[in-house]
Amino acid sequence: MTTNHYHPDGERQLYGGAERYGLELTRLLLDLGYEVEWWQVGEGWVREILPGVPIRSIRENSFSYQTMPALNQAFHARANVDYALYFVAFLAYPEALPRSLAISHGIYWDYPGFDVTLATDNDREEWRRRMLLALAGPRRIVSVDTATIQWVNSSWPGLGHKLVYIPNFVDLQAFGSQAGRAGQTAAEVPGEAAEGDEPAPEPILGQPGGGRPVRVLFPRRMVQVRGLNEAARAAEVLTARYENIEFHFVGRFHDEGLEKEFLRWAGSHRNIYYYWLPPHAMPRVYRAVDLVLIPSRSTEGTSLSCLEGMAAGRSVIATWVGGLTDLIIDGFNGRLIPPDGQALVEAIEELGKQPALRRQLGENARQVARAFSLERWRQRWSQVLEEVFTP
Amino acid sequence: MRAGERTQAGARMRVFVPNLLSWDGSAPVTGGLERFARQLLRLLRSLGWQPEVWQYAAADWLKEWEGFPVHGCGLSAIALEAGFQQLHQGGADVPILYASLAFHPARYQPGSLVMSHGVWWDGAGVPAEQIRAAFRWAEQALAQARLVVSCDYNFLNVVRSWQPDLAGKIRVIPNFVDTDAFVPGDAGSQxxxxxxxxxxxxxxxxxxxxxxxxxxxxxxxxxxxxxxxxxxxxxxxxxxxxxxxxxxxxxxxxxxxxxxxxxxxxxxxxxxxxxxxxxxxxxxxxxxxxxxxxxxxxxxxxxxxxxxxxxxxxxxxxxxxxxxxxxxxxxxxxxxxxxxxxxxxxxxxxxxFSLQRWEDQWRRVITQVYGRPLDRGPQHGAEGGTGR
Missing domain, CATH: 3.40.50.2000 (Glycogen Phosphorylase B;)
Incomplete structure (x- = not known):
């Protein structure tokens, strides 16, 4: 049971980290011999999420105190199932099947705007009460990061025993197999370059000298909580300060008007580019850049983009928010910085000027990414499924 | 006459370490806080400060620990709040660094740095009242301090998920290890x-x-x-x-x-x-x-x-x-x-996690919050109160 895998109109399939997670989990369940059906908010339509796997919709989209009790109740009334999996933990309020699991994709209430949605102490308390019930109902809660476990334990000490930490995964084949030096374009991928060619030296920020510029990538959904504004400001400051730096913003807005506006903005700046690509084209982009920015302000689990940047062997500059601290050890396999523009500018400058440090952090990141393989994720999940669903 | 004192003691800094020594001052309390305090005091000294430790105690006393003076605040025996207040007496122009936050109502010196050593209330059976209090003590420090340094990201994450606007004051500096003293041994067969x-x-x-x-x-x-x-x-x-x-x-x-x-x-x-x-x-x-x-x-x-x-x-x-x-x-x-x-x-x-990395990070925040010891004229030093 989920909120939106498809857009509620049933037409457009959403495609982000959560959706990829849902598809991989469905594949695992099928491989383990479960018969799977999905339920979500919608006009009553039925689609297929994968061949032979239906996704049905329920006409209930009322939302109160950040929960969807009517959807929960309708699901329990209509779905004739043995086990339930609440894809977003709050969906388990007010009721959960005895043999059920819920997933927490990370803390999403850690930004000032959330305060506005629950403006009074009473609202906040009611939300907390409902979250407690949602966490208490299912037999286990799978958490994609340790930050959520820590939040649960510091809010309701002792409840943490319900949570199992299973970090997100990265496709090492796609992102890691050709991880080589930074800056390779498709034509330069190993095996395709002429033998005996000396690799071009990696660029140093502030020392143009004819080579290609230092390339910086922002590979996220184009929303505020992902640190878009900070990244855009850093791009303005640094492209004005240095001749040989390039920023690539790669991802979609939720709104086409904003996309047009951002395209105009990028077009009016030297060395700032904005475009978007299907997921299968992303490995190339990671290979072509020197630095990957994950400058989220909040609402962060074990980010797939961060893992992809790591798997590609790039040095990652991430903020010390949510699950990002489960992926990066500052100074070992990337940088962890506070979520502010100034810190971002400084970190980009520091790494831009030190190709050797970039290589070291990137190589360590590539090694660390191997601990987050899809196989390991499937093993960890299989264990939890067996524990909860075995009769 | 303050100026003359300042030449001699212009670089004084009080460092609040709740329990560096036992309450009677007879012996150090071994543990993480001791290791942390040792390196912090050495670093302060290398920056030109003359750090002195102030702590809770059963009686007023003055001891020496590894070359640093340690003042016992004897009023702690009445109440921790009273002992804590002693640290602020008679030294309005001496900056204070709090190497731990206080777990009671407290007025921190304005513009100061407060250290958090992590979340301590996240265990089964901690009563709800203690959890509420823990948030209160953390909030009190965050509201009053110039910066709160946390030794881990989890304190930061918990604060952000509870009061996002307070989290901006937190800087994370993880603890360190002496990689020369601690080195791998030979893996035996056992x-x-x-x-x-x-x-x-x-x-x-x-x-x-x-x-x-x-x-x-x-x-x-x-x-x-x-x-x-x-x-x-x-x-x-x-x-x-x-x-x-x-x-x-x-x-x-x-x-x-x-x-x-x-x-x-x-x-x-x-x-x-x-x-x-x-x-x-x-x-x-x-x-x-x-x-x-x-x-x-x-x-x-x-x-x-x-x-x-x-x-x-x-x-x-x-x-x-x-x-x-x-x-x-x-x-x-x-x-x-x-x-x-x-x-x-x-x-x-x-x-x-080398000691050197830790020192670099701490040096930066100390300088950011307290400036350099020699820069501190009366107008800076007195921001904690009026001349007494």
Missing amino acids: VVILYPRRLDERRGLQLFLQAAAALLPRFPQVSFLLSVDDNHPAETEKLRRWLADQPWREQVELVTASMEAMPEVYRRAQIVVLPSLYSEGTSFSCLEAMASGCAVVASDVGGLTNLILSGYNGLLLPPRASALVEALEQLIREPDLRARLGRRARQVAEEA
Whole structure:
């Protein structure tokens, strides 16, 4: 049971980290011999999420105190199932099947705007009460990061025993197999370059000298909580300060008007580019850049983009928010910085000027990414499924 | 006459360390805070400050610890609040650095730096009133301080998920390890599994003993080593007697090692277990085990998750006996995995948690908050109050 895998109109399939997670989990369940059906908010339509796997919709989209009790109740009334999996933990309020699991994709209430949605102490308390019930109902809660476990334990000490930490995964084949030096374009991928060619030296920020510029990538959904504004400001400051730096913003807005506006903005700046690509084209982009920015302000689990940047062997500059601290050890396999523009500018400058440090952090990141393989994720999940669903 | 005093003592700084020495001032309290305070005081001195420690105490006293004066605040015997207030008396122009936040109502000196050593209220059975109080004490420090330095990201994450606008004041500086003192030993053929913690229920000793009972009868080539404190000799003795009654007593050793002897203890071990239940920052024990090249098995609790990336440089588990037994069994059976985790743990300790890195980060925040000692004229120094 989920909120939106498809857009509620049933037409457009959403495609982000959560959706990829849902598809991989469905594949695992099928491989383990479960018969799977999905339920979500919608006009009553039925689609297929994968061949032979239906996704049905329920006409209930009322939302109160950040929960969807009517959807929960309708699901329990209509779905004739043995086990339930609440894809977003709050969906388990007010009721959960005895043999059920819920997933927490990370803390999403850690930004000032959330305060506005629950403006009074009473609202906040009611939300907390409902979250407690949602966490208490299912037999286990799978958490994609340790930050959520820590939040649960510091809010309701002792409840943490319900949570199992299973970090997100990265496709090492796609992102890691050709991880080589930074800056390779498709034509330069190993095996395709002429033998005996000396690799071009990696660029140093502030020392143009004819080579290609230092390339910086922002590979996220184009929303505020992902640190878009900070990244855009850093791009303005640094492209004005240095001749040989390039920023690539790669991802979609939720709104086409904003996309047009951002395209105009990028077009009016030297060395700032904005475009978007299907997921299968992303490995190339990671290979072509020197630095990957994950400058989220909040609402962060074990980010797939961060893992992809790591798997590609790039040095990652991430903020010390949510699950990002489960992926990066500052100074070992990337940088962890506070979520502010100034810190971002400084970190980009520091790494831009030190190709050797970039290589070291990137190589360590590539090694660390191997601990987050899809196989390991499937093993960890299989264990939890067996524990909860075995009769 | 302030100016003359300032030339002599212009670089004075009071450092609040709640319990550096015991309440009667007779002996240092060994533990993480002591290791932290030592390096912080040395760093302050190297920056030109003359740091003096102020702490809770049973009576007013003045002692010396490693060349630093330590003032006992005797009013603590009436109430911690009163002892805390003594630290602010008669020195309005002396800057104060709080090496720990206060767990009671407090007025911090405006513009000061306050340290948090992690979330401490995240354990089963902590009463709701204590949790509310914990948030209150954290909020009080965050509202008043110029900067709050946290030794882990979890305190920061918890604050952000509770009061996002307060989190901006937090800077994270993880703890450090001396990678010259703690170095890998030769892996012998005997598998030694070490528990290097204080006898404190929060540290999960019971889980370690449950794992020992489950594993030792099945693995005769394995031995368990407990290195504990001797702060409460009766407790240590009780544990010793209990161990002597177990059928696997020949495979267990209990030692009470001094801080100086710890590198040698770690060198004997291939696997180190940190099964904490709650209240963890970036644990010195974990960092020392990593620097010693041990395969670390730690709970996914508090700041431990900031040191270990599970499956890369150690294993993270929920604090449950079944999970611990399973993980240890895997490590016992797979020497290659043990060696790999240990090698990477050492590398992470060297590259990310060196003392030098810690000093660089602290130097920056100290200078940001307090300036340089010689810059502090009366107009800066007096911001905590009017001349008295």
